[in-house]
Amino acid sequence: MSPKPTVAFFEFTSCEGCQLTVVDSLQDHPELLDAIDIVQFREAMSEKSDSYQIAFIEGSCTRPSDEAKIRAIREKAAIVVALGACAHLGGINAIRNRSDMQEVREYVYGDKANWFPTYEPRPISAIIKVDAVLPGCPIDRNELVKAVTHLLQGRMPQIPDQPMCIECKLKENVCVYTQGKVCLGPITLAGCDAICPTYGDGCEGCRGTISNPNFQSLREVMLEHGVSEEEIESRLTMFMTNQILAMAKAQ
Ligand code: SF4
Ligand code: SF4
Ligand code: SF4
Numbered sequence: 001m002s003p004k005p006t007v008a009f010f011e012f013t014s015c016e017g018c019q020l021t022v023v024d025s026l027q028d029h030p031e032l033l034d035a036i037d038i039v040q041f042r043e044a045m046s047e048k049s050d051s052y053q054i055a056f057i058e059g060s061c062t063r064p065s066d067e068a069k070i071r072a073i074r075e076k077a078a079i080v081v082a083l084g085a086c087a088h089l090g091g092i093n094a095i096r097n098r099s100d101m102q103e104v105r106e107y108v109y110g111d112k113a114n115w116f117p118t119y120e121p122r123p124i125s126a127i128i129k130v131d132a133v134l135p136g137c138p139i140d141r142n143e144l145v146k147a148v149t150h151l152l153q154g155r156m157p158q159i160p161d162q163p164m165c166i167e168c169k170l171k172e173n174v175c176v177y178t179q180g181k182v183c184l185g186p187i188t189l190a191g192c193d194a195i196c197p198t199y200g201d202g203c204e205g206c207r208g209t210i211s212n213p214n215f216q217s218l219r220e221v222m223l224e225h226g227v228s229e230e231e232i233e234s235r236l237t238m239f240m241t242n243q244i245l246a247m248a249k250a251q
Pocket of ligand 1: 014015016017018019058059083084085086087091092136137138139
């Protein structure tokens with residue numbers, strides 16, 4: 001058994017951009033690479049061991065057959081971290097949850113639709129208990145480094161539950177609504193240093209919502225700024241489809 005914490009990376013339905021961010025970030029932090037023993041990481045190495053303490057899972061669960069694999073990872077790992085919006089929220093893959101699944105399958109696979117038993121994309125937490133989340137599409141490099149440092153110190157990574165607008169205001173950004181743009185900052189979980197508004201774009205909500213998002217109030221703000229109902233729906237469901245569907249179901 002390695003004297004260092006053993007770490008494995010896994011991917012389900014995703015673009016693997018979050019794992020790429022991990023590779024990129026760890027190259028700048030050799031001290032972290034020295035402190036852990038990565039035993040499985042298909043995107044970065046060929047060696048593979050099934051004995052690990054910390055599992056990072058990227059990607060959403062999109063097939064019934066994914067579930068057993070995700071459960072097997074949970075059984076082996078002491079700590080499971082959801083890596084990125086796909087694993088955290090179902091991600092951009094969940095846009096299709098607003099449509100009929102058979103129609104979506106036929107649109108993508110044509111007359112081979114029944115060969116692919118996909119179902120509604122869901123976050124990893126819909127299948128297993130997740131100990132921590134690194135949100136974002138892709139994940140934030142600094143947050144990853146902080147999370148690995150915390151794990152090495154025996155602490156669980158924590159994401160402050162506050163909206164993007166706070167982070168954005170602390171950066172003294174001019175609100176993009178005053179420039180005729182749309183932003184989901186009032187309901188989105190901060191932590192990415194408000195990177196999109198800082199560069200003049202509205203936040204698209206890739207980090208998911210804070211714990212008590214006021215969708216109604218944000219809708220009113222958007223309507224006041226001349227955003228159409230259709231565009232509001234499209235913005236709110238880019239990353240938050242599952243959260244919105246869950247809220248509608250609960251009402
Ligand atoms: S969260 Fe975004 S960057 Fe990460 S795997 Fe999913 S689509 Fe790719
Ligand atoms: S740009 Fe977005 S995040 Fe920044 S203050 Fe305006 S609404 Fe909030
Ligand atoms: S500002 Fe919004 S869309 Fe941009 S990275 Fe942060 S959470 Fe994602």
